[in-house]
Amino acid sequence: MTKVFATVPRITPRTLKGFRDYLPATMIPRERLIETARRVYRSYGFSPIDTPALEYLEVLQGKGGEDTDRQLYQFVDHGGRAVGLRFDLTVPLARFAAQHASVLGMPLRRYHIATVWRGENTQRGRYREFLQCDFDTIGTTSLVADIETALVIHDLLVALGLSDFTISINNRNVLNGLLAKVGLAERATAVLRALDKLGKIGPEQVAREMERQAGATPAQAADILAMCAVRGTADEVLAQLERLVAGSEQGGAGVEGLRQVCSGIRAAGVPEQRVKLDVSIARGLDYYTGTVFETLLDRLPTIGSVCSGGRYDNLAGLFTKEALPGVGASLGLDRLLAAMEELGLLESVATPAQVLLTYFATEHLPTYLQMAAQLRAAGLRVELYPEPKRLGQQLKYADSRGFRVALIAGDDEVARRVCQVKDLRTSTSQEAELGAPLVRAIEAILADDQPACP
Amino acid sequence: MTKVFATVPRITPRTLKGFRDYLPATMIPRERLIETARRVYRSYGFSPIDTPALEYLEVLQGKGGEDTDRQLYQFVDHGGRAVGLRFDLTVPLARFAAQHASVLGMPLRRYHIATVWRGENTQRGRYREFLQCDFDTIGTTSLVADIETALVIHDLLVALGLSDFTISINNRNVLNGLLAKVGLAERATAVLRALDKLGKIGPEQVAREMERQAGATPAQAADILAMCAVRGTADEVLAQLERLVAGSEQGGAGVEGLRQVCSGIRAAGVPEQRVKLDVSIARGLDYYTGTVFETLLDRLPTIGSVCSGGRYDNLAGLFTKEALPGVGASLGLDRLLAAMEELGLLESVATPAQVLLTYFATEHLPTYLQMAAQLRAAGLRVELYPEPKRLGQQLKYADSRGFRVALIAGDDEVARRVCQVKDLRTSTSQEAELGAPLVRAIEAILADDQPACP
Numbered sequence: 023m024t025k026v027f028a029t030v031p032r033i034t035p036r037t038l039k040g041f042r043d044y045l046p047a048t049m050i051p052r053e054r055l056i057e058t059a060r061r062v063y064r065s066y067g068f069s070p071i072d073t074p075a076l077e078y079l080e081v082l083q084g085k086g087g088e089d090t091d092r093q094l095y096q097f098v099d100h101g102g103r104a105v106g107l108r109f110d111l112t113v114p115l116a117r118f119a120a121q122h123a124s125v126l127g128m129p130l131r132r133y134h135i136a137t138v139w140r141g142e143n144t145q146r147g148r149y150r151e152f153l154q155c156d157f158d159t160i161g162t163t164s165l166v167a168d169i170e171t172a173l174v175i176h177d178l179l180v181a182l183g184l185s186d187f188t189i190s191i192n193n194r195n196v197l198n199g200l201l202a203k204v205g206l207a208e209r210a211t212a213v214l215r216a217l218d219k220l221g222k223i224g225p226e227q228v229a230r231e232m233e234r235q236a237g238a239t240p241a242q243a244a245d246i247l248a249m250c251a252v253r254g255t256a257d258e259v260l261a262q263l264e265r266l267v268a269g270s271e272q273g274g275a276g277v278e279g280l281r282q283v284c285s286g287i288r289a290a291g292v293p294e295q296r297v298k299l300d301v302s303i304a305r306g307l308d309y310y311t312g313t314v315f316e317t318l319l320d321r322l323p324t325i326g327s328v329c330s331g332g333r334y335d336n337l338a339g340l341f342t343k344e345a346l347p348g349v350g351a352s353l354g355l356d357r358l359l360a361a362m363e364e365l366g367l368l369e370s371v372a373t374p375a376q377v378l379l380t381y382f383a384t385e386h387l388p389t390y391l392q393m394a395a396q397l398r399a400a401g402l403r404v405e406l407y408p409e410p411k412r413l414g415q416q417l418k419y420a421d422s423r424g425f426r427v428a429l430i431a432g433d434d435e436v437a438r439r440v441c442q443v444k445d446l447r448t449s450t451s452q453e454a455e456l457g458a459p460l461v462r463a464i465e466a467i468l469a470d471d472q473p474a475c476p
Numbered sequence: 477m478t479k480v481f482a483t484v485p486r487i488t489p490r491t492l493k494g495f496r497d498y499l500p501a502t503m504i505p506r507e508r509l510i511e512t513a514r515r516v517y518r519s520y521g522f523s524p525i526d527t528p529a530l531e532y533l534e535v536l537q538g539k540g541g542e543d544t545d546r547q548l549y550q551f552v553d554h555g556g557r558a559v560g561l562r563f564d565l566t567v568p569l570a571r572f573a574a575q576h577a578s579v580l581g582m583p584l585r586r587y588h589i590a591t592v593w594r595g596e597n598t599q600r601g602r603y604r605e606f607l608q609c610d611f612d613t614i615g616t617t618s619l620v621a622d623i624e625t626a627l628v629i630h631d632l633l634v635a636l637g638l639s640d641f642t643i644s645i646n647n648r649n650v651l652n653g654l655l656a657k658v659g660l661a662e663r664a665t666a667v668l669r670a671l672d673k674l675g676k677i678g679p680e681q682v683a684r685e686m687e688r689q690a691g692a693t694p695a696q697a698a699d700i701l702a703m704c705a706v707r708g709t710a711d712e713v714l715a716q717l718e719r720l721v722a723g724s725e726q727g728g729a730g731v732e733g734l735r736q737v738c739s740g741i742r743a744a745g746v747p748e749q750r751v752k753l754d755v756s757i758a759r760g761l762d763y764y765t766g767t768v769f770e771t772l773l774d775r776l777p778t779i780g781s782v783c784s785g786g787r788y789d790n791l792a793g794l795f796t797k798e799a800l801p802g803v804g805a806s807l808g809l810d811r812l813l814a815a816m817e818e819l820g821l822l823e824s825v826a827t828p829a830q831v832l833l834t835y836f837a838t839e840h841l842p843t844y845l846q847m848a849a850q851l852r853a854a855g856l857r858v859e860l861y862p863e864p865k866r867l868g869q870q871l872k873y874a875d876s877r878g879f880r881v882a883l884i885a886g887d888d889e890v891a892r893r894v895c896q897v898k899d900l901r902t903s904t905s906q907e908a909e910l911g912a913p914l915v916r917a918i919e920a921i922l923a924d925d926q927p928a929c930p
Binding site for chain 1: 486491493495496497498500503506507514518520521522524525526527528529530531534547550552553554555557559571572575576580581585586591605613616618620621623627631743744745792794796797827828829832841842845846848852856857858859861862876
């Protein structure tokens with residue numbers, strides 16, 4: 023910073039279109055969600071990694087289709103290099119895995135929580151900067167990794183306080199086996215793209231799109247849609263699918279994969295109603311080659327999948343001749359946050375501290391500093407109001423920020439080594455001796471609360 | 477991802493010059509440090525915020541001097557806007573505070589942990605992308621905020637396991653009062669810039685620079701340097717400074733500020749030897765107007781200050797007519813990490829999980845999945861090896877990743893509902909019954925360890 027501050031004309035403070043500031047009331051639950059995700063990822067042995075926001079343009083370009091290329095933030099840097107801001111965490115992972123495979127060894131379980139950028143059309147309510155929370159297991163074709171992908175999704179949602187959700191699972195080989203049987207194997211990509219819209223546009227529109235985009239006959243489209251309508255318990259669905267793919271080796275392998283994934287998830291103790299086999303889940307991306315996952319919140323299905331992913335054969339074929347198979351998923355953090363807000367699962371606070379220590383008189387500052395230090399040493403989060411303003415003003419501040427407890431120590435209290443403990447939700451007060459009794463009084467008030475921070 | 481993967485020629489996987497990947501062994505302690513910082517910031521009531529990586533160029537340009545302007549990553553976006561990547565978190569905070577002051581209310585305590593970019597000369601061992609961890613209290617001139625800034629620095633280093641460090645404190649008004657007395661008030665900026673190099677280049681070079689850059693006489697330079705050499709306990713230094721600035725109102729106010737900050741820090745219980753009054757600390761930036769802080773590690777002083785900051789009168793003068801005074805500091809995360817590594821304070825692990833559950837035979841997979849679920853429910857971090865490879869290979873993997881415990885359950889163990897618990901540090905094994913006894917056996921082994929994750 024230089025003196026330029028005083029002389030230059032004023033600049034309007036504003037953010038770019040499609041970008042946003044996170045104020046404390048939004049950022050506190052966001053950090054909580056991120057930390058919960060980290061804790062769950064780690065509990066399965068996933069390790070954190072990070073990669074640069076900027077990559078060589080050639081690393082990013084042509085990896086996500088025409089739309090993604092058009093949306094890339096790209097420029098020429100100081101050294102004349104063509105560079106771009108990453109638009110997802112999968113392409114950087116592919117580059118990373120190819121570059122470091124020999125040091126890292128396989129299998130590699132990594133999570134990556136980082137910002138990505140896309141110059142998208144903001145008309146659709148999309149942001150141009152957002153956080154992705156990906157986790158992947160690379161270097162193994164074992165279905166154990168598929169099973170644990172579903173378990174991570176499950177544990178994550180439970181850890182966030184969500185209980186009504188459904189993890190939908192499919193295996194691309196089942197669908198491809200089915201397609202081969204009806205003679206549409208060559209047009210699988212176009213069929214899958216159409217099928218992926220089933221939840222959004224319904225079977226009739228999907229059938230029309232299959233005919234138009236994939237050249238399917240109305241009878242073929244009807245066959246595929248009928249197959250996707252298979253419903254029932256996992257065992258019932260598996261039995262029906264087995265009959266439908268009979269004769270197709272690929273289809274049979276897909277059903278067997280689904281059976282193993284289902285039984286593994288069950289062995290780990292996941293309640294049956296949280297897992298659904300659903301052949302209509304296609305995940306639109308033709309690089310998935312096995313299991314695919316989607317996760318819907320039962321009370322807010324319209325918000326779409328909050329955690330999706332699947333298995334792929336070859337993550338980094340563009341960067342290395344080594345085949346790196348893997349499986350993973352991506353948590354839709356902002357979507358999940360919006361859903362939790364709508365479901366009333368987020369506390370509305372603008373401070374991570376639980377306790378506001380009011381400031382009554384300058385001469386008592388040493389006592390306040392000592393009190394705050396003791397409470398923090400006991401694990402409490404305490405803000406000391408910085409100025410001896412009117413008490414009413416300080417309490418109004420405490421209310422507006424969402425503090426749970428206010429402490430008041432005036433001349434009389436300081437002399438007697440006590441303090442008023444005000445529960446700001448019930449507006450009741452009690453007196454407590456400084457030291458351990460004060461800690462206990464505060465903890466008793468906080469005991470009922472959901473933590474605002476982990 | 478599209479089929480393009482199979483057809484395009486291979487791309488060399490590499491990162492841009494000055495940028496780096498974080499592999500698990502580096503990222504695990506880095507995340508631990510970040511989380512410790514968050515926990516300490518929150519314990520004082522600092523709230524998290526975030527701002528976009530990209531800002532309008534006019535927000536960033538001209539705010540950090542010529543070097544910073546030259547190093548700015550800037551380009552024109554899809555909408556024809558001139559934009560840039562943030563080079564620090566102070567300019568975004570100024571823009572943020574000006575934009576949201578009316579919603580946020582004051583005082584505002586915020587922390588911001590985020591990536592910044594500077595196209596610096598990498599010859600100096602600097603990176604072009606790095607993390608900043610800033611915390612500031614805005615909207616108050618009260619010294620309580622200065623005191624708590626020092627307390628946060630103190631608690632943070634203690635929480636990281638560091639005990640030998642010194643927080644050096646100065647007040648710019650003391651120095652400016654002194655400068656006025658020797659007739660160099662007008663040339664304060666140039667004098668301070670020279671003085672800021674005292675630790676690096678020594679008094680003789682500083683004197684020469686004062687003469688050359690600030691037009692000081694050799695006598696004036698000698699006077700200033702003599703004043704900066706004042707040493708002793710806090711009370712001794714304060715007494716000497718009081719005499720030196722006698723007659724200067726500004727100098728007197730500075731000494732009084734130092735006295736209050738010192739006594740507040742003491743009241744909060746910080747050991748005296750960890751705080752030093754040091755008039756030579758100038759922090760080179762002429763926008764600091766009161767208290768300034770630097771923090772040296774006693775066992776590694778050459779690494780430089782790991783946490784620095786100070787008080788400013790007007791954070792956001794470029795964006796708003798509202799005066800926003802404040803005080804804050806910035807944690808030098810990467811420097812601190814390097815120091816902790818050198819001091820042997822970092823555990824060398826490449827996995828956040830403590831336990832590797834080996835995979836002996838496919839038919840026991842349901843048992844392994846159940847065991848893993850039970851251990852995770854008990855709060856342990858467990859990786860299940862995904863394939864039934866040779867046990868030796870799995871144990872080698874466990875060693876190379878830095879797991880602490882390996883669990884082995886073959887046919888015999890599964891039949892008896894027990895498991896071998898191998899301490900990988902001592903290479904000793906014991907048997908434990910599945911369920912609670914197994915949890916206890918693992919916890920006993922882990923009890924001595926420093927946690928790799930908080």
